[in-house]
Amino acid sequence: MQELGLIFRALLRNKVGALLISLQIALTLTIMVNAIFMMQERSAQMQRSSGLDEANLFHLSNTIFAQEYNQPVNLENDLALLRQTDGVVDAIQINAIPISGGGWSMGLKTEPGDDISSTGVAVYMVDDHAINTLGLELIAGENFSPTDVEWRPSGKNSWPAKTIITQAMAEALFPDDWQSAIGATAYINNNEPLLITGIVKSLQAPWNGWDGVERSMLVPYKMESSGSRFMIRTQPGRRDELMPIIEKLLSESNKGRIIRRVTTMDETRERSYRGHNAVNKILSSVIVVLTLITGFGIVGLAMFSINRRTKQIGTRRALGATQWQIMSFFMIENLMISSFGIILGVAGAVSLNIWLVSTFSLSPININLILFGIVALYIIGQISVLYPARKAAMISPATATRTA
Structure with missing residues (x-):
């Protein structure tokens, strides 16, 4: 002391x-x-996991400038070409890329009405091949069927009858029992109904800093647009090999298009963070x-x-x-x-x-x-x-x- x-x-x-x-x-x-x-x-x-099979995924932008281009017919041809390519597991057209920084969001609610608060959700417009292409895990319900998929022309405001949501979105809508979301109806645009037919374990939104980044939904749409994005999933280890091949195939299949930004999901994650x-x-x-x-x-x-x-x-x-x-x-x-x-x-x-x-x-x-x-x-x-x-x-x- x-x-x-x-x-x-x-x-x-x-x-x-x-x-x-x-x-x-x-x-x-x-x-x-x-x-x-x-x-x-x-x-x-x-x-955080994006929910995707990132190691085997890449995406590209496809811009059409030929006036004689028939979007529905040629989109189906493009998707068939991609899906039939040796080494490709599956492919889809998609309106936004997860964790890329740009996308589309809406609000869902469990009751119709202008005075009912909604929960924000990222929207991915895809067809029935989305779950397989993205490598998502369907934990409840069922996938879209080909007949569920609708065409969405530019300017259309209505929504299809069905949706698949992430578990995080189900928990936000039905906090007491998220599994009860299967078969339930959610409302978009205040009063337009959507039947929840499936739940995937995880699919992140395009915005990594959003507090609702785990809340996403799939809607069965093919977009009639001169500019679109393709997401392609390859067999393990063949992604880098197939990227230039697919770019060349698309370019040669239609001279009236421009292929841009052929990017892996690994690169997208690196840029995002x-x-x-x-x-x-x-x-x-x-x-x-x-x-x-x-x-x-x-x-x-x-x-x-x-x-x-x-x-x-x-x-x-x-x-x-x-x-x-x-x-x-x-x-x-x-x-x-x-x-x-x-x-x-x-x-x-x-x-x-x-x-x-x-x-x-x-x-x-x-x-x-x-x-x-x-x-x-x-x-x-x-x-x-x-x-x-x-x-x-x-x-x-x-x-x-x-x-x-």
Whole structure:
């Protein structure tokens, strides 16, 4: 206790420096914990399954400029050509690409009426080959039949009679029993009925940052449009081989078209989460820089303290203090400074997280992450003060008589 009192009084004689280091530790802990928390959130988002067989899927844009082009006939020919190609598992026309950043959304409700609130859902217009092409897992109900698929000319506002939704959408519409969605009626455009005939386990929306990213629906439509997208699923390991072949087949089958943006789903995922990766790298850099600044600050404060107390240290050595006792003096001093900073830092980290949760709808921070930050900063503090403490311990007892 006497030793602690001595250390505390020494800190009071240099309280400004000790306070600045404590504030630096508090700031580092606040930012470190929340930065790691945000990195974990983004990493978890990037690791979510889209529900697709991504490794064997690619998509392309198909634009028709020939005036004599008959959309229904030629679309059927294109799909037949794709599906008959050796190595292709299946293919569909689709209005939007999952996790691509652009698509179509609507609202569904379980009761008709303008005054009934709806739940947002991503819309994918596909035919009866969609589940097989995308590699979706049908967990309840049944797939569309060929007779369910309708043609959708440009400007059409009505919807087909059936839909297949994701489990997340079923849970949003029927929270008490999502399986009861099979055979139930949902309403789109306030009062237009859709019979839910199937539920797939997962199919992500085009927007990875949307809080309803798992809520999607399939509707049985083929689109009459001069511009459309094809999604093609290949046999395992043959995707890259077949991409140029299919592009060439489509181009040669009709000279009045342009094939663009032949892209794998792996590339689509990488582009979709490019911002997440960039933010994680920035946050990692911030953590490293703050940690280094804090460590160098601790070294600087300790060295300054040693230079001011050289004679005092030499006197203690002359009176019989061991090198370990001198080292422990500065290490305990650092523990006291770190403890004060960590107390402030924990309060700051929790306060910042509360703001992040309320502003960006993030989940609350895990207590284990705060404990990690506390332990990390104690270790950083002790490592940083180790060299100055060793230098102080090496001061000769004769210094007490030589120093003015």
